[in-house]
Amino acid sequence: MRPIGNANGLAKRGRRGMNDFADMEIFARVVTAGSMSAAGREMGLSPAVVSKRLRRLEDRLGTRLLQRTTRQIALTEAGRGYFERVTAILAQVEEADAFVTRRSGLARGRLKVAAPTSFGRKHIAPHLLAFLDANPDLSLDLELSDDFVDIVGEGYDLAVRIAELSDSSLVARRLARNHRVLCAAPAYLERHGEPMAIADLARHTCLAAANQDPWRLDGPQGPVTVRAQGRLHTNSSEVVLQAVRAGVGVALRSTWDVGEDLRSGRLKVVLPAFRASRHVAIYAVYPSRRFLPAKVRVFIDYLAGLYGPEPYWDKGLRDLISQSPATATAAE
Structure with a gap:
């Protein structure tokens, strides 16, 4: 039986193909990381090596894929189209690897x-x-x-x-x-009294981060909405946690966040008939x-x-x- 093709030629093309694929992966990583240095850190390569491999890829393709400045990189029109196709190829390779990996x-x-x-x-x-x-x-x-x-x-x-x-x-x-429950520090409740009805919250300091206001609660008569009100305004949920522990007001918190506080008595559940949506x-x-x-x-x-x-x-x-x-x- 005659051999198909030249073995040395196939080997050379195979090595070149592997190098081409690696250069494509480096190019995609540079685009997603935003810089050659960041991509190099992720891949364990120096910025000089990354730059050399990108130049080799561009020379092979005969076109510029990236516009480089000292501070940033930007895709050329050809680079954008190439990036879309390269990421699709890399995703297919990852799926192929995942198929085998999943089986093992x-x-x-x-x-x-x-x-x-x-x-x-x-x-x-x-x-x-x-x-x-x-x-x-x-x-x-x-x-x-x-x-x-x-x-x-x-x-x-x-x-x-x-x-x-x-x-x-x-x-x-x-x-x-x-699970999210309304809670407050015992010291706060001693000073201001414990709310006994949902309407009582209007007379209390309610603590919430900006993305947690308003509170949408499920109660015995159905859903209710409560606007957090008070002198403390923050975008940080962790600041709210520290404030409710310090006795600043009432907060709606997840038990993964305040479970230990509730077990120790550092915080107390108020209005237990109301809590955040179960969904x-x-x-x-x-x-x-x-x-x-x-x-x-x-x-x-x-x-x-x-x-x-x-x-x-x-x-x-x-x-x-x-x-x-x-x-x-x-x-x-």
């Missing part, structure tokens, strides 16, 4: 996750060592922010969100319930893909197993959070 059950590569700041600090960061030990071929980028991130546009593999999710192209898996929960959301990468699956499974049907932060709070607004008796 191993998680490999770099996992980029976004999560809310306070929740991430309290209920993700402390558990990362065990996760990384169990997945030695996986690296994790955890970015904490209270801003709404564009998962697809900003290149995240998944995000943890505490919200009432609307219909979208993203896939969501509920990780845990999110708000803690979710893992990720782009819809035919093949879910193993690195995404194992992280979601890890968090779901960690939190469980009854999250550990709700332990000992059953009497405080299990009262149903639909059946509770409100003092009006």
Whole structure:
């Protein structure tokens, strides 16, 4: 049987193809990272090497893909079209890798996750060592922010969100319930009295971050809306937490945030017949893909197993959070 083609020629084309693919990946990483130095740090390459590989790619294509200045880069018209096609190719390669990886059950590569700041600090960061030990071929980028991130546009593999999710192209898996209760420090209640009806809140200092106002509550007679009012205005949920602990006023807080305060008596639940909508929960959301990468699956499974049907932060709070607004008796 005659050989098909020249073995040396195939080998050379194979090596060149691998180099071309690597250059494409470097180009895509530079665009998403915003600079050659940032892309180099992510890939373990020096800026000089990144620049050389980009020049080689442009020379091969015979066109300029990026406009470079000392401070920033910008895509040319050809670069924009090339970037769209390259990212599609890289996504298909990742799906192919994920298919095989999923079958072998191993998680490999770099996992980029976004999560809310306070929740991430309290209920993700402390558990990362065990996760990384169990997945030695996986690296994790955890970015904490209270801003709404564009998962697809900003290149995240998944995000943890505490919200009432609307219909979208993203896939969501509920990780845990999110109980939110009205609470205040005993010192505040001693000075100002405890509200006995929802209308009493109009005479109290209500604390809320800008994105948490107004409060939409479920009560015995149905949903109610309460405007947070007081002299403290902030965009930080953590500032609100410190203020309610210090006795500044009444706040609507999640039990994952104040569970220990409630167990210790540092804070007290007020108006237990009212709480935030049950439709708000803690979710893992990720782009819809035919093949879910193993690195995404194992992280979601890890968090779901960690939190469980009854999250550990709700332990000992059953009497405080299990009262149903639909059946509770409100003092009006």
